[in-house]
Amino acid sequence: MFERRESDRRPVRGGWRLVVIGLGLAAAGIFAAGGCMERLFYYPQREPTPPPVGFPGAERLDFTSADGTPLVGWFLPATGADPHTPAPAVLHAHGNAGNMTGHLWFTEALPERGFHLVLFDYRGYGESGGSARRRADLIADTHAALDAVLADARVDRTRVGLYAQSLGGAIGLNVMRDRPEIRAGVVVAAFTSWREIAADALGGSFLARGAARVLIRDSARPVDAIRHIDRPLLIVHGTEDDIVPVAHGRRLAAAAPDARFHPLEGGGHNDFRSSHPEVDELVAGFFREHLSAAAPAR
Template identity: 55%
Template sequence: MGIALIAVSGCMERLFYHPEAGPTPPPAQGIELVSFASADGTALVGWFIPARSAPQPAPTILHVHGNAGNITSHDWFSAYLPPAGFNVFIFDYRGYGQSAGRATRRRDLIADADAALDVLLARPDVNPGTIGVYGQSLGGGIALNLAAARPEIRSVVTESAFASWRLVAATALGGDPPGFLARVVAWVFIRDHDRPDDAIARIDRPVLVLHGGDDEIVPPSHGRRLGAAGGPGTRFVELPGGRHNSLRESHPQIEGMIIDFFRATLIDAPGPAGHDAIRTDDDDPDG
């Protein structure tokens, strides 16, 4: 019985991942196609997008993307960073895009992100003391686990991330908050190791948690939970009316917020970001 439950749990976990595999269009001119390997030898592919009009080595952001599609459907989430003076490295997990293998376990995806960080640390055009990570949706949870394990990550931004694998599954089944039956089903079939809210509690560097107030996929309660679980360097910002994949449409100021955060934590003297929960638009840099 126990073996059967473990097998079913593994099958259920695959529901978190919706890769689009196969050849992807070549990157635009000036973007480097990078091939590398995860710890188990799985071949992975990423794009290194150099900072514009900035001396190298420049501060660099590792972009850990969401659960569907591949690089080509996620690169726009960080496209504003190279013009602002940051290198960006976005990669495909195993089973996504041109990366080999299959996405079946979260620990494999965390290992893929770990290998991507090692790629950056080995590059002469990357300052190893100025590396941040940006994770959107699923990528937020992966990014938090990476940062908790790797002090080379100097600061973290998550956008629309969930706090618990089991809880987000229960929410998908039974709404927010999930009912008793949804919680039971999630408890039985979804293992909850590598929880993002556990990971953020272990990070002693600045973290910016962004979440839309009307997120239809990962309810804002997850962002609040992450903000509450984080240490003194964690800041939570809830954006009223914001939805899961379209925060920039309703709140274009978040790009400026992220740029300012990474400049403050990677370029200026690093320090605690301050632990506060903000649920207004008062951070609009445009006033």
């Protein structure tokens, strides 16, 4: 087992800034429309992703997406969990840059608070196969990750939650809409639609919104998916997020049948745990409330 580098505990940075640059070039006509535009949302990093140290019993997960693409994840057991007694689990759908190594920082507190934690890399990220080209593929990969969670004997299938962050929020909401096995979800710094975030990245002007309409397909809109999710959601968003403006989080919460919006005053896109350490207990408390054995299934 490799030791985790010091930098691995820090949140991954920079992916959305590359989106801005790429969209700007696209708007100038340097790229062709279509699939190339889709790939501007994804900035994967290929590197070995051994299970992290500091999590007793951490192990690698190998599974496949619906089209046979091999995927890699981690299973981080709840601290002190009895392996013979199924426990609640949280699936983490990560953001658009790097790989799961750089995103563990967001959810690393969950195992010590009694939850199994499962992270995974979409195709094209880390050691997973294939390449990240279409949102439909990443949605399929997340369905496959959920299937792997539900198939694990250590997991109580009736108490599974989703933590969906940034791009992962867009992907995860589309999965949660169709999978009632996910009892509750925490959505962090997510956007309402692919075109809206592209327009914001280009400056938000009338011309930017026109360019986004031409360049960006807007299928699988998170704001449409969330309207059909009747299970509890916690929407968390930093008020000073300069990548995905907080207005996106507010609109998502307003569209959901059962959502609570929690603004992090002064929080940014990736650094909110540093400025708001209480967010760890906020997230754990939400899952504790809705994934407890006594919580009614919906």
